[in-house]
Amino acid sequence: MKKIIFLLILLTFFIGNSQNYENQWAKVIQYENDLKVKSANEEVEKIYKKAESTHNEVQLIKTFFYKSKYSQTLEEDSKSKIISNLQKQIQEVSTPSKAILNLIYAKILRDYKRNNYYNIERRTQLDSTENADFLTWTLKDFESIINKTYSNSLENEIILRRTPLSNYEQIFDFFSLENFNSTTLYDYVLKENIDYYKYLIHDWELSEDAKSKITKPLLGLDTEFKTLNFDTISNNSIQKVVQLYQKTDEHSKINEMDLDRILFCEREIIKDKNILLKVLDNFQKRTDDSLLIQKIQFEKAIIFERQASKEKNKFHNAKAVAVLDSILSSEKKSNAFKKAAQKKYQITLRELDIEMQGYSYEKENTRAFVSYKNIDSIKISFYKAPYSKFNALVEKDSIVNDFILKNKAHLTKTYRLINLKDYFEYTTEIVLPNLEIGNYIVVITDLNDKEKKSGIYYEKFQFLILVCWLMKVIQKFFIKHLTENQENQLKIAF
CATH class of the missing domain: 2.60.40 (Immunoglobulin-like)
Incomplete structure (x- = not known):
């Protein structure tokens, strides 16, 4: 009987605690809607202290997501406090939570570097010392620490692969991941790393001879792709992205990361839409995932639309509309479905x-x-x-x-x-x-x-x-x- 009473008390505590967080976050959202960033940040700070005292890592991480949004409009002292708290929590939280906090830390540093580029560029190396405050870092310091932070987020790969992203569902309440429940934390962190190195890519060309040697495995199935050596790619950022794609889980069926990979490799390396169309056709035949098929079809429609011209490919717009109609005939209303409706409207506009x-x-x-x-x-x-x-x-x-x-x-x-x-x-x-x-x-x-x-x-x-x-x-x-x-x-x- 005592055990039952204890469990009821414990359950009541957790329910009440959860509702209390919801009420506090509701205040934060209201402050944001009223454009009161300072008040919103103060409320988030209260949630942070409460989460820290109760060792609630999910709520703790969520506060940093919001703080990262506010960092661009806050005073230097507030930014320093956010970064200082982040550095502290990264050392104290569990391994999975550490990965997410490293991503937030890297994002805040990137935003600060971008918004203060001119002032940072004027700093000399003499102003910078190891582990010094970020307000004294040079551009080289920022780049080095940001790269290292992203790398740190991928540490302990086995643990991250075993951690469902759904464990942190409360953090991602503003994300629209269609396969949220089947995604691991490692999948999410890897994708964030890939997106970062994509951002660093500038114009670059590979010789036609080199392209011909790597096109098939580069745009091929997962088993072919993972055996490829990329020594011929001299662009460090592109090489890094491709190597990160090779770190995805072993799989026999086509998945969303495969689609993401072939779109990237074609855009940055192969640069041939006709080859891409053939690859997309092949990928579409190899999957029974209806949501993935919609995404593949949408990419095909975009290619048809962009290749259309009166002199050449005169009816490619019509082909694009036909593919879009195929997406719109589905009962599943995915993001690709929404984009297909918008794209068809643009093409058929009178x-x-x-x-x-x-x-x-x-x-x-x-x-x-x-x-x-x-x-x-x-x-x-x-x-x-x-x-x-x-x-x-x-x-x-x-x-x-x-x-x-x-x-x-x-x-x-x-x-x-x-x-x-x-x-x-x-x-x-x-x-x-x-x-x-x-x-x-x-x-x-x-x-x-x-x-x-x-x-x-x-x-x-x-x-x-x-x-x-x-x-x-x-x-x-x-x-x-x-x-x-x-x-x-x-x-x-x-």
Whole structure:
């Protein structure tokens, strides 16, 4: 009975303690929303002291995530305190927690170096001493310590591989990892290291002969890739990234790190999108992971879109849309799904620009220059307006709309535009109708906009006895259109 009572008391303590942290973090978020960074940091400091006293490493690490956000706006003393506390906790926490704190420490140093680069660059080596305060470090010191800190985060690999990332779920509440539960802490730390060295890469080229020797294993399966020697790669940062990719877990099935690796290697080393397309096709056939397939398909769509041109690969935009439609037909609403919906909207966007000459004689055949994309036909309507009301009509959209609803168009003409369904912009000229002397509101509508989601666009014209004076020499009409299917996709809650 006593044991049961003790367990109930213990359970009540942990629940209450957890709720207390939630209340404190709610205050932090509210301060952030109110742009009160100093108050938010003070509240985080309270959580830090509490977590330290109760040895709650997860909450302790979470405070440093938030402190790293605030470090750019805080005073030097506050930054020094954050770094000092980090250095202290790195020595005291468990091995898995140490890895995460090393990443946070490296990020804070990188941010400080970037934001204070000019002042740091002016420091001389004499100002720097081993283990001195970071306020005295030179650029060389920062680079050396940042590199070492990232390296330290990968220590004790076996322990990190055995630690599920879900153990630190409370820390990553603002991350959107789709495979969170199957990811180890080592996977996360390794990816952060890879991203860091990617950031250091500058323009670099490998000879065609050297490329031909390493392309297949570099973009191949995991077993081929891990046996490759990269002595031919002279760029230290690229070599480091590729070597880190080789440290991923042994696996027979294609995974997300494989995709990340081949995209990197193609972009920085091979630089051949046609080869990449073939590799992506092969990878897609070798996996049954639906979320990974969506990501592979999205990369293929991006390649098709970027290769599309009127002179070459004329229908690659159409291929991109077809691949995007395949992603959007899935019931799983991943990040790739969301990006596919956005990309399809961009490619299929309906656009129209019209330029008209500034002067025209009465009854003259006047031409207009039309630039359009994804539009089949337009209708131009001329509404004759009394001179006394003409200038007031275009002061507000509501007045114009009311005038159009209550009056019949004096003249309307439909124009068919050639649409090759290749999603490119084209230009043409149209002959405007002859008009008698008068003042007109000109309305342009997209005839294919069945749901009238694009609305109507108007300008005002004055046709005088001898000339037609356009109040604006160039009228530009920009039509944005979403099909019902696109609009539904973009409204999906992610």
